[in-house]
Amino acid sequence: MYMQPTTNTVEEPLDLIRLSLDERIYVKMRNDRELRGRLHAYDQHLNMILGDVEETVTTVEIDEETYEELYKSTKRNIPMLFVRGDGVVLVAPPLRVG
Amino acid sequence: MADSLRERTIAENSMVILLQGLQGQVTTVDLKNESTARGRVVNVDAFMNIRLKDVLYRDRKGQLTQLQELFITGRNVRYVHIPDHIDIMKTIESQLAKIHRVRNFASQGGGRKEYTKKSKKHSGATSETKRNEKIKGLRTKET
Numbered sequence: 198m199y200m201q202p203t204t205n206t207v208e209e210p211l212d213l214i215r216l217s218l219d220e221r222i223y224v225k226m227r228n229d230r231e232l233r234g235r236l237h238a239y240d241q242h243l244n245m246i247l248g249d250v251e252e253t254v255t256t257v258e259i260d261e262e263t264y265e266e267l268y269k270s271t272k273r274n275i276p277m278l279f280v281r282g283d284g285v286v287l288v289a290p291p292l293r294v295g
Numbered sequence: 296m297a298d299s300l301r302e303r304t305i306a307e308n309s310m311v312i313l314l315q316g317l318q319g320q321v322t323t324v325d326l327k328n329e330s331t332a333r334g335r336v337v338n339v340d341a342f343m344n345i346r347l348k349d350v351l352y353r354d355r356k357g358q359l360t361q362l363q364e365l366f367i368t369g370r371n372v373r374y375v376h377i378p379d380h381i382d383i384m385k386t387i388e389s390q391l392a393k394i395h396r397v398r399n400f401a402s403q404g405g406g407r408k409e410y411t412k413k414s415k416k417h418s419g420a421t422s423e424t425k426r427n428e429k430i431k432g433l434r435t436k437e438t
Contacts, residue, residue, distance in 0.1 A: 228327075237383060238310060238313075238383065238387075239310070240308070240309045240310045241308075241309070242309060242310075244309060244310040244311070245310070246310065246313065246377070246383060275374075275376060276377075276379055277376070277377040277378075277379065277381070277383075278374050278375075278376060278377065279310070279313065279314060279374060279375040279376075279377055280373075280374055281343065281369075281372045281373060281374070281375075283370070284327070284373055
């Protein structure tokens with residue numbers, strides 16, 4: 198198989214992402230988006246292939262009278278997604294509650 | 296198949312190669328401007344510029360437009376939905392095989408070699424992976 202031979206040691210930040218291959222991860226993206234899915238592949242640009250993805254888009258609405266901030270989030274599920282790397286802000290293991 | 300050595304090299308060393316393998320498939324591309332385009336992939340180049348045909352384009356307000364052809368600049372791509380039936384590893388491998396065939400074809404009969412092979416004992420893959428270790432490349436699950 199082509200995939201370049203990998204060392205087992207963690208030498209640089211991208212190696213940390215390699216450790217998460219085939220695991221579920223959390224990706225924070227630009228424009229108030231978040232993805233949770235299984236990391237199938239990635240490259241040096243942080244282009245990624247994620248499987249069983251849930252995308253969360255968060256918006257803030259300001260109440261005209263009270264100036265209250267109302268946070269809304271919209272979710273959708275996509276079975277297999279190619280993500281362009283320039284939208285990625287951070288990659289982490291899925292957030293644990295509590 | 297990209298015609299220039301530069302594009303082939305860029306594609307070979309990034310995930311764009313998977314998108315190139317989607318030629319002929321119907322996919323949805325989500326753009327950074329919150330619009331989506333669903334159509335058949337005509338071509339994807341090394342810079343992720345995508346050419347689609349028979350497109351249903353939905354703008355950010357939800358308005359639908361039908362387009363015969365659509366060219367999307369790579370920088371405008373946010374997501375590409377991969378069709379369910381696509382085998383990712385097989386697609387990547389067959390795309391890489393195409394590149395290596397072109398490379399080897401050119402070197403038969405003493406023609407122009409894209410990469411000089413240091414020794415006949417080493418396969419092309421080995422000298423390329425040595426070179427690729429210096430260039431960050433594809434990493435996927437090892438099987």
